[in-house]
Amino acid sequence: MSRSGFILAALAAFLWSVPSSAEAPAAEEIARKSHLAFFYAGEDLKVKIHMRLVTRDGKERLRDLTMLRKDVQEGGEQKYFICFHQPADVRDMTFMVWKYPGKDDDRWLYMPALKLVRRIAADDKRSSFAGSDFTYEDVSGRGLEEDVYALVREENLGGKVCDVVKSTPRAEKGADYNYKLSWIDRTTLLPLKEEYYDRQGNLARVFTADEVKEVQGFPTIVRRTMTNLQTGHKTEVVFEEVRYDLGLAADLFTERYLRSAPPEAK
Amino acid sequence: MSRSAPRVLFLGLLLSAGARGEEIPLHGFAQVNYAMRMAADLPEGWPARERDFLLGDERFQLEYTHASATGGFSTRLDLFHDAVEGAARLDLREAYLDLSAGKLDLRAGRQILTWGTGDLVFINDVFPKDWVAFLSGAPLEYLKLGVDALNLNLHPGPFAFQAVLIPFFAPDHTPTPDRLVFFNPFPPGTLAETLEPAPKRANIETAFRVYSTYRGYDLAFYAYRGFFRSPGARFDPDAGKATFFHPELGVYGASLQGALLNGLLALEGGLYDSCEDRDGSDPVVENSHLRFLAGYQRAFGADFTLGLQYYGERLRHYGAYQQVLPPGFPIRDQTRSYLTLRLTQFLKYQTLRLSLFFFYSPTEEDYYAIPEVRYSFSDALWGAIGGNLLGGKRDTSFFGQFDKNDNVYLTLRYGF
Numbered sequence: 304m305s306r307s308g309f310i311l312a313a314l315a316a317f318l319w320s321v322p323s324s325a326e327a328p329a330a331e332e333i334a335r336k337s338h339l340a341f342f343y344a345g346e347d348l349k350v351k352i353h354m355r356l357v358t359r360d361g362k363e364r365l366r367d368l369t370m371l372r373k374d375v376q377e378g379g380e381q382k383y384f385i386c387f388h389q390p391a392d393v394r395d396m397t398f399m400v401w402k403y404p405g406k407d408d409d410r411w412l413y414m415p416a417l418k419l420v421r422r423i424a425a426d427d428k429r430s431s432f433a434g435s436d437f438t439y440e441d442v443s444g445r446g447l448e449e450d451v452y453a454l455v456r457e458e459n460l461g462g463k464v465c466d467v468v469k470s471t472p473r474a475e476k477g478a479d480y481n482y483k484l485s486w487i488d489r490t491t492l493l494p495l496k497e498e499y500y501d502r503q504g505n506l507a508r509v510f511t512a513d514e515v516k517e518v519q520g521f522p523t524i525v526r527r528t529m530t531n532l533q534t535g536h537k538t539e540v541v542f543e544e545v546r547y548d549l550g551l552a553a554d555l556f557t558e559r560y561l562r563s564a565p566p567e568a569k
Numbered sequence: 570m571s572r573s574a575p576r577v578l579f580l581g582l583l584l585s586a587g588a589r590g591e592e593i594p595l596h597g598f599a600q601v602n603y604a605m606r607m608a609a610d611l612p613e614g615w616p617a618r619e620r621d622f623l624l625g626d627e628r629f630q631l632e633y634t635h636a637s638a639t640g641g642f643s644t645r646l647d648l649f650h651d652a653v654e655g656a657a658r659l660d661l662r663e664a665y666l667d668l669s670a671g672k673l674d675l676r677a678g679r680q681i682l683t684w685g686t687g688d689l690v691f692i693n694d695v696f697p698k699d700w701v702a703f704l705s706g707a708p709l710e711y712l713k714l715g716v717d718a719l720n721l722n723l724h725p726g727p728f729a730f731q732a733v734l735i736p737f738f739a740p741d742h743t744p745t746p747d748r749l750v751f752f753n754p755f756p757p758g759t760l761a762e763t764l765e766p767a768p769k770r771a772n773i774e775t776a777f778r779v780y781s782t783y784r785g786y787d788l789a790f791y792a793y794r795g796f797f798r799s800p801g802a803r804f805d806p807d808a809g810k811a812t813f814f815h816p817e818l819g820v821y822g823a824s825l826q827g828a829l830l831n832g833l834l835a836l837e838g839g840l841y842d843s844c845e846d847r848d849g850s851d852p853v854v855e856n857s858h859l860r861f862l863a864g865y866q867r868a869f870g871a872d873f874t875l876g877l878q879y880y881g882e883r884l885r886h887y888g889a890y891q892q893v894l895p896p897g898f899p900i901r902d903q904t905r906s907y908l909t910l911r912l913t914q915f916l917k918y919q920t921l922r923l924s925l926f927f928f929y930s931p932t933e934e935d936y937y938a939i940p941e942v943r944y945s946f947s948d949a950l951w952g953a954i955g956g957n958l959l960g961g962k963r964d965t966s967f968f969g970q971f972d973k974n975d976n977v978y979l980t981l982r983y984g985f
Contacts, residue, residue, distance in 0.1 A: 356918065358918075364920075364945075364947070364948050365948060389948070390948035390949060390984070391596065391598065391948070391949060391984025391985055392945075392948075392951060392982075392984050394596060394984075395634075401785055403785075406828075407828055407831060409785035409827070409828060416681075416710035417681065417683055417709065417710050417712075417713055418680070418681045418682060418683045418713070419683045420683075420684075422686075422787070422826050422827075422833050422835070422866075423833075424832050424833045424866045424867050424868045424874060425868045425874075426868040426869070426870060426871065429870055429871040429872075430868060430871055430872065431871065431872070431915075431918065431919060433919075434918045434919035434920065435918070436918075479871070536918060554724070557724075557729075557782065558729070558780065558782065558787075559674070559722065559724050559729065563636075563667065563669075563674065564636075566636075566637065566638045569636070
């Protein structure tokens with residue numbers, strides 16, 4: 304091999320090993336697997352959710368609800384049914400979401416005092432879920448194809464080996480953050496921590512998985528917190544009575560049960 | 570078994586439920602709701618002239634609900650004191666039983682019924698409404714009145730069928746001269762008499778809906794046979810008496826709602842068939858007409874929502890209407906149009922809500938604005954301050970006639 308040939312070959316080898324081309328598929332693969340573990344565990348799910356909304360000065364509000372989820376397609380379309388139990392002004396309110404990848408969700412809200420089913424237009428990337436620090440997207444997941452991923456480093460977080468993945472929205476206005484760092488547990492594939500950075504590069508929100516339990520073989524985050532560092536407001540969420548694979552009927556996610564919540568949602 | 574046995578058994582069940590420490594699902598709220606008229610110069614001779622307050626309402630609502638897979642019941646009872654009239658009253662807003670068997674649901678009893686896609690605009694929702702409460706600044710839920718009905722729903726497949734039978738006619742609560750000032754075509758001192766459809770088999774109202782959701786689009790067809798809930802009036806000049814009555818009505822319509830251009834589209838239409846005056850020759854019975862609606866709502870950013878609607882009413886026999894209109898009555902356009910705008914902004918983790926609803930009619934040249942600020946002090950306690958502001962070029966038009974009823978209202982509610 305000539306000298307110049309060797310240099311070219313070395314250059315090619317170097318170019319092939321540039322992180323952006325070599326690691327991007329790996330980062331994307333981690334993000335994809337984590338997305339499935341986090342939002343698509345089991346065929347369906349029933350969970351009682353307690354939310355504690357705390358202001359900077361310690362004022363508390365509570366939300367109690369039951370959430371049902373059914374996957375129409377693994378990694379794709381999903382249906383959600385939510386029945387609020389507390390506080391009084393939202394009690395017996397039900398909320399239904401048909402979630403589609405790559406397209407706006409369909410949302411219905413039922414107001415029991417008026418016996419009214421309303422369609423809701425909402426910006427799920429920014430709108431707060433029930434007045435909490437979680438957006439709709441934080442609750443039901445964000446389209447995988449909306450971000451580009453990069454593997455930043457490997458890090459030990461609380462004794463767990465994690466891949467730190469950076470997700471940057473492809474569209475400039477595709478999210479209310481500039482980029483997000485996720486600490487993804489290599490064993491459970493669940494995010495143990497997430498940091499959301501705003502356009503100025505400041506840390507805006509932090510998600511932490513405070514307790515992970517295995518339920519029917521599925522690692523499940525049963526306690527989590529989202530803290531808004533800019534307002535000092537935080538939301539703590541506890542999952543109770545988590546059940547997977549109940550065989551929820553498809554017709555639970557229709558107007559019939561929106562108007563009269565099924566026993567599964569009580 | 571003796572006659573008292575079931576009672577003892579019932580008591581025993583209650584006690585055993587209590588002993589097991591089960592929570593008794595008793596809920597409700599305590600509420601104070603005042604509204605003050607802002608307008609001055611009320612016309613002479615109106616009883617409302619003596620009252621600057623439209624609402625002085627202290628209310629306690631109790632709700633008791635129980636549900637299982639096969640059935641349940643729900644009752645909602647309001648105890649309230651009306652300080653404007655100085656009277657205490659009871660209002661059974663809802664009391665119904667639910668029964669579920671497979672694909673069939675039955676709800677029997679006093680219930681609030683709502684369907685259709687309009688935002689404060691009603692086409693196929695023909696169920697009773699309390700316009701007085703709404704105009705006076707009561708919370709939105711008091712716009713709807715309970716009605717005694719059998720409500721049957723069948724869910725055999727992708728389409729669902731609903732049939733509602735209403736044996737006892739319930740009118741809308743329409744403005745009365747003791748609280749509100751509005752256009753009155755009758756001479757002063759006119760006696761008023763109201764005739765309502767009698768509770769007879771022939772007067773059973775029926776309402777049907779066939780509905781489905783296909784690929785996220787809600788589609789529904791509606792049909793109703795019954796009566797106009799707001800009355801017409803026949804005037805007898807010799808007796809000096811106006812007789813209010815509810816003519817027969819049929820309504821047939823459809824609606825569609827679903828995603829469009831990052832927002833939501835709503836379309837609805839209905840034919841109002843005035844059965845007692847099909848050719849439009851009777852001036853005191855409302856003419857047959859078409860009602861149609863196109864609406865769009867969209868969210869911008871985190872907590873701001875915009876809603877727009879166009880709503881129209883087109884008379885079918887305009888020539889006949891013009892011919893028989895009594896002298897002195899204001900003439901309306903063949904098509905009455907309304908535009909509505911709703912702006913909603915949430916702030917402070919949705920504890921603070923600023924909203925504005927605005928009706929404007931380019932044909933009637935009148936308007937109705939409802940600005941409101943609502944704040945949740947805690948999970949249990951919220952308060953709202955708002956206004957009902959009406960006006961127009963003429964004091965005979967739909968909203969224009971209520972010009973003298975502009976009011977500010979205050980609501981405080983503690984829920985449990």
